Amino acid sequence: MRISFLRNAAAWLGAGTAFVSLALSAPCAVAGSEYLSRPDVRSFIEAMQTEHALDLAELERVLGEARHQPTVVRLIGPERPKTSTPPVRSYPRYRAKFLTNLRIAAGARYWDRHEEYLRRAEAEFGVPAEVILGILGVETAFGQNTGSFRVVDSLATIAFDGPRRQEYFRDELKELLLLARDLNIDPLAIKGSYAGAMGLPQFMPSSYRRYAVDFDQDQAIDLIGSPADAIGSVASYLKAYGWNEGEPATVTVKLPAGSEADLVTGLERAHDVAELQGRGVKFSSSKLPEGLCSVVELPAPGKPSKYVAGFGNFEAVTRYNRSTFYATAVLELADAIRVARTRQMTARAETKSGP
Numbered sequence: 001m002r003i004s005f006l007r008n009a010a011a012w013l014g015a016g017t018a019f020v021s022l023a024l025s026a027p028c029a030v031a032g033s034e035y036l037s038r039p040d041v042r043s044f045i046e047a048m049q050t051e052h053a054l055d056l057a058e059l060e061r062v063l064g065e066a067r068h069q070p071t072v073v074r075l076i077g078p079e080r081p082k083t084s085t086p087p088v089r090s091y092p093r094y095r096a097k098f099l100t101n102l103r104i105a106a107g108a109r110y111w112d113r114h115e116e117y118l119r120r121a122e123a124e125f126g127v128p129a130e131v132i133l134g135i136l137g138v139e140t141a142f143g144q145n146t147g148s149f150r151v152v153d154s155l156a157t158i159a160f161d162g163p164r165r166q167e168y169f170r171d172e173l174k175e176l177l178l179l180a181r182d183l184n185i186d187p188l189a190i191k192g193s194y195a196g197a198m199g200l201p202q203f204m205p206s207s208y209r210r211y212a213v214d215f216d217q218d219q220a221i222d223l224i225g226s227p228a229d230a231i232g233s234v235a236s237y238l239k240a241y242g243w244n245e246g247e248p249a250t251v252t253v254k255l256p257a258g259s260e261a262d263l264v265t266g267l268e269r270a271h272d273v274a275e276l277q278g279r280g281v282k283f284s285s286s287k288l289p290e291g292l293c294s295v296v297e298l299p300a301p302g303k304p305s306k307y308v309a310g311f312g313n314f315e316a317v318t319r320y321n322r323s324t325f326y327a328t329a330v331l332e333l334a335d336a337i338r339v340a341r342t343r344q345m346t347a348r349a350e351t352k353s354g355p
């Protein structure tokens, strides 16, 4: 893919100051690097050079400029010791962060603004508009919080200094450098979250390379500057992880008293519907998708937990972020946005037809 650097750089950079620091720092970047002298970084560079034919001087420039970010280490946090008591989990507390009136209204507005692409994404990938909006809403409040870390810094910090999942982040750093090459942009210009997730849908570099699509057909895949590309890419991602058009993602269930510990499987789809029914589980709907389901607990401290059966589409959303709370909140935000949108359309139709 050929794309002009300047136009893309502008989309990626966002803040004007980044341009200045980029221009000033590039020529003398290698001197004084904290990473370049380290043997693990040298062997990373060597692998990128031999396995992917990236230019040595360019690799040294980028990694020479990369900076260790203590904030990233703090935010990623240490592994929880296996012996410690898990913190009290509360789905309502989690949900409250995302299911706000502001975010729901922003979702309905976003739908209005980008209806054409949402409709096309539905048609091409079978993923409903509101689910795409649920993801964009939870991830970045529709582009409001896409992250201000330099992704090279985030990924290099975790890849080379931990505190955990170093291998995964080393792979993502590799993918970032390859992505920058694919897109013909400077990796140092790419901004994202403390964990290296980028743009409106917060794709990690590997997902960006694998699933992102150029949905507005301007010959650039831009998840930061193009809502169309973000919309198409979220749908493409969910489809790749098994989204099935027209199926419910979850169905509320009632578990027989005392069987909760046996039946709850969280992320894992380990149950057959007939088997669960045989064990006395009541499904709130008779329209159930084919295939296995998980049983998910939504705990609320001081109240009885709620439970849902998660089917293939629920799993697709958890592939975006491995958390049952996350997927449930995405789907609830999606529903709330659809309700708000329908109400808006009805009100408009009434205004149009007059008293």
Ligand SMILES: [Ca+2]
Binding pocket: 213, 214, 215, 216, 217, 218, 219, 220, 221, 222, 226, 229
């Ligand atoms: Ca595009």
